[in-house]
Amino acid sequence: MNDSIVSLVDKYHLIAAFAVVGLTMYVAYWLSQHLTAGRLHGSAIAIVIGLILAYVGGVSTGGTKGLADVTLFSGLGLMGGGMLRDLAIIATAYGVRFQEIKKAGLRGVIALFAGVLVSFIAGAAVAAGFGYTDPVDITTIAAGAVTYIVGPVTGATLGASSEVIALSIAAGLVKSILTMIATPMTARLIGLDNPRSAMIFGGMIGTTSGVAAGLAATDARLVPYGAMTATFYTGLGILLAPTVLFLAVRAIF
Amino acid sequence: MVIYGVALLAGCMLVGLIIGDVLGQLLGIDANLGGVGIAMLLLIFVTGFLKDHGKLPESTESGINFWNAMYIPIVVAMAASQNVAAAFSGGMVSILAGVLAVVLGLALVPVLTGKKVGDDAKPLDASSTSHAPGGH
Numbered sequence: 001m002n003d004s005i006v007s008l009v010d011k012y013h014l015i016a017a018f019a020v021v022g023l024t025m026y027v028a029y030w031l032s033q034h035l036t037a038g039r040l041h042g043s044a045i046a047i048v049i050g051l052i053l054a055y056v057g058g059v060s061t062g063g064t065k066g067l068a069d070v071t072l073f074s075g076l077g078l079m080g081g082g083m084l085r086d087l088a089i090i091a092t093a094y095g096v097r098f099q100e101i102k103k104a105g106l107r108g109v110i111a112l113f114a115g116v117l118v119s120f121i122a123g124a125a126v127a128a129g130f131g132y133t134d135p136v137d138i139t140t141i142a143a144g145a146v147t148y149i150v151g152p153v154t155g156a157t158l159g160a161s162s163e164v165i166a167l168s169i170a171a172g173l174v175k176s177i178l179t180m181i182a183t184p185m186t187a188r189l190i191g192l193d194n195p196r197s198a199m200i201f202g203g204m205i206g207t208t209s210g211v212a213a214g215l216a217a218t219d220a221r222l223v224p225y226g227a228m229t230a231t232f233y234t235g236l237g238i239l240l241a242p243t244v245l246f247l248a249v250r251a252i253f
Numbered sequence: 254m255v256i257y258g259v260a261l262l263a264g265c266m267l268v269g270l271i272i273g274d275v276l277g278q279l280l281g282i283d284a285n286l287g288g289v290g291i292a293m294l295l296l297i298f299v300t301g302f303l304k305d306h307g308k309l310p311e312s313t314e315s316g317i318n319f320w321n322a323m324y325i326p327i328v329v330a331m332a333a334s335q336n337v338a339a340a341f342s343g344g345m346v347s348i349l350a351g352v353l354a355v356v357l358g359l360a361l362v363p364v365l366t367g368k369k370v371g372d373d374a375k376p377l378d379a380s381s382t383s384h385a386p387g388g389h
Contacts, residue, residue, distance in 0.1 A: 021326045024333075043325045050332030058338030068334035080330030086289050088327045090266050091320035093293035094300055101294075104374075111365050118361060119354035126350040141346065145354040153283060170343020174351025177340055180332060182355060190362040193376040197366040204358040204365070208289075209331055216328045221377050223324065228290045235277060235286035 010071050017075030024049055044184045044217035051177060089212060089231075093224040101228060104196040108229040111203025116237050118204070119146045120245055123171060128253070135250040136160050140168045142249070143241040147207045148172025150237035157242040176210035183214025192218060195225045202226035206233025258316020265295040 009016045028049055029042035054066025063069030068077035078084070101108075123145025127138045140160040144151025144167065151168030154160075160168075183192070183201075191197050202211050202225065211230040215223045266289075273288025280286065300317070303309040340347070366374065 017330055018326075021330050021333075024329055025326060028329075043329075046325070046329045047332045050329045051335060051337055053333045054335045055337040055341075057333075058336060064336045064339065066334045066337055073333070076330045076334045080327055080332070080334045084323075084327050085331055086292075087262065087266055088320050088324040089289055090269070090292045090296055091262055091317055092324055093296050094314075094317045094321055096293075096297055098294075098297050098301070101297075107365055107367075111361075114361060114365065115358055118357045122353035122357050123350040126346060126353055129349075130346045141350060144347070145350040149284070167343050167347050170340055170347035171350040171354075173336055173340035174343070174348050175354050176351075177335060177337060178352060178355045182359065186359055190359055191366055192362065194374050195377070196374040197362055200365045201359075201362050204361055205355065206358075209335065213328045213332055216325050219377065220325060224293060228293055231290035231293075232287040235273075235282060235284045238282045238284045239280055239286075 006072065010074065013073075013075030014078050015075070017073065017079040020073060020076065021079065024053075041184060041217055043220070047180055047213050047217050051180065085209075085212065089223065089227045092220070092227065096224045100195040101199070101225065104199040104225070107196065108199040108203050111200040112206070112229055112232055112236055115204040115206050115233060116146055116240055117245075119175070119206070120237075120241065123168075124249060133253060135246065135253050137164045138253060139241065139246045139249045140164050141171060142245070143237065144168025144171035145175060146172070146237040146241060147234050148176060149234050150241055153238050154241040154246075158246060172207065175205075176207045179205050179207060179210030180213040180217065183210075184217040187218040192222070195222070198222035198225035199229050202229035203233065206230050206237070208234065255312055255316040255319075258313040258318075259320070260316075261299065261313070262296065262317050262320060265299060266292045268292065269295055 025042070025046050028046035032038055032040055032042035032045050057067035057070050057073070061069040065077050067073045120142045123142035124138050127141040132138050132141065136158045137160060139158060140151060140155035141164060143154035148169045151172050152165050155165040155168055187193065192201055198215065205211050208230050211226050212223065215226045269292025270285060270288035272291050273285040276286040277284050300309060
């Protein structure tokens with residue numbers, strides 16, 4: 001009986017994911033209203049619940065996809081994977097006025113370059129502080145602080161060891177997860193309530209999943225603006241990190 | 254029909270991703286350069302054009318709006334399938350590098366935003382066009 005239910009849920013994994021996420025959202029919005037009187041956004045609570053579940057799932061299965069590695073919840077991987085996430089991000093652009101994007105466009109581009117550079121320098125400084133002296137190691141860890149995709153791509157290009165590549169992925173994951181949690185908490189402080197600052201935020205932070213979830217937890221209307229710039233960030237990081245930025249690191253160390 | 258909206262969205266996504274892929278290849282990088290962003294711009298232009306010509310009926314719109322409203326649930330599913338355990342297992346180098354990148358990045362947002370002049374820097378609640386994806 002139990003076995004047949006498990007195999008049924010496994011077979012209809014995406015449908016099961018819809019139900020699980022719906023329930024999570026209901027619990028999150030209930031908590032938001034009754035425990036925080038709406039001060040903490042329901043979507044922010046839902047994302048934090050998701051992250052906690054992902055931690056539990058990852059620790060209990062030893063897999064890489066959080067709760068989606070648990071057989072019963074495998075549909076979460078498809079529902080929250082890159083394909084549907086990007087489709088939903090693009091859909092948020094519907095109704096946005098191009099004028100607003102154009103006005104903040106130049107600042108957005110500046111933020112993109114500044115964002116990659118600042119994250120890279122932060123990562124490089126930490127790596128150097130921990131005693132890394134090989135330019136390849138420093139560049140790979142620094143690239144991980146850009147995003148968890150830039151890190152391993154840069155490491156593979158430069159021929160970094162697998163331990164250092166693992167560190168760079170972890171650095172990128174920390175950045176992405178912290179962004180999801182810290183964005184709604186600091187939004188007021190950094191003036192994240194308008195299209196312009198959202199575009200700059202997307203360019204400065206850049207890690208797509210972090211920006212997508214951070215803005216969703218702050219104010220979903222800001223998503224298209226932040227996502228618009230963030231979508232260029234990883235590509236720019238992969239362009240700069242193994243080339244110009246690596247040469248700069250090699251010149252210093 | 255609802256499917257027209259979904260298909261329009263899918264078409265914009267595919268064209269954007271193809272352009273992003275070509276851009277990446279031209280620059281010699283193994284990544285899609287801004288495909289999603291290009292797709293967003295395409296959707297804005299195409300739906301704007303169709304609306305001006307009265308060719309975007311409500312049923313077509315609802316095909317786009319459904320995925321718009323599914324954004325937050327999808328993000329929650331994404332959060333639940335993140336490799337959170339690996340983030341903590343990297344040790345202090347990874348944690349500090351990630352934290353410092355976020356702190357500096359957030360701190361620079363108000364610096365680059367500058368003075369709040371112009372429509373694009375007005376808080377959304379104050380502006381007349383209230384567009385609310387995600388449905389809340």
